Amino acid sequence: MQLSTTPYEERLTAPRSWWFVSFLVGVSMALILLPFGTLPLLGGLVGGTAAAAVVASSYGSVRIRVVGDSLIAGEAKIPVAALGGTEVLDADEARAWRTYKADTRAFLLLRSYIPGALRVEVTDPDDPTPYLYLSTREPERLAEALKAAREATA
Numbered sequence: 001m002q003l004s005t006t007p008y009e010e011r012l013t014a015p016r017s018w019w020f021v022s023f024l025v026g027v028s029m030a031l032i033l034l035p036f037g038t039l040p041l042l043g044g045l046v047g048g049t050a051a052a053a054v055v056a057s058s059y060g061s062v063r064i065r066v067v068g069d070s071l072i073a074g075e076a077k078i079p080v081a082a083l084g085g086t087e088v089l090d091a092d093e094a095r096a097w098r099t100y101k102a103d104t105r106a107f108l109l110l111r112s113y114i115p116g117a118l119r120v121e122v123t124d125p126d127d128p129t130p131y132l133y134l135s136t137r138e139p140e141r142l143a144e145a146l147k148a149a150r151e152a153t154a
Contacts, residue, residue: 007066008145010136014060015113022052062109064134066145069153071120073109073134080150083132084121086143091115094135103130111135118142 026049033044065072069080089097094117098110107122107129118139120132136142 008142009063009065010138010142012060012062012064012109012111012114012135012137014056018056018060019053022056023049025049025052062111064109064136064142066142066149069149071132071146071149073107073132076107076109076132078122078132080146081153082122082124082127083146083150084123086121086146087119088139088143089117089119097133102133105129106131106133108133109135120146 026045026047029044029048030041031044033040062074063072064074066080071078071080071083094115097117097119098108102108105128110133114135114137116136116139118132118134118136120134122129122131134142
């Protein structure tokens with residue numbers, strides 16, 4: 001296996017506002033436990049903040065990578081030989097492909113807080129998935145990495 005000439009890795013982290021919301025969840029838990037005393041109040045603050053931060057972190061831990069001859073997007077691993085053309089989507093076009101243009105058979109790696117996306121056709125005749133929709137902050141760079149990986153394996 002030959003490594004791609006343009007390696008690509010991106011982690012779709014949660015936005016900063018979600019971390020503030022995690023703290024607010026902790027504050028609300030502290031206020032709920034306020035009648036029971038200071039120690040439960042502090043436990044609610046720490047426990048509520050930690051629980052909400054774990055949820056935000058796990059949702060924001062998905063990665064998109066081009067490794068060797070494969071595209072790894074979340075839990076999906078697809079060989080680049082099974083992929084066709086790419087289409088860089090701006091915010092309006094990405095919204096359209098998430099809603100009324102979407103195919104129910106498509107693989108969608110959606111993150112609503114990321115406006116751009118990349119649509120990648122699947123050319124494998126044995127795969128019923130028509131395309132991959134990948135939310136990404138750098139769709140041009142991901143498209144270049146896929147093209148380089150495809151050329152390296154050809």
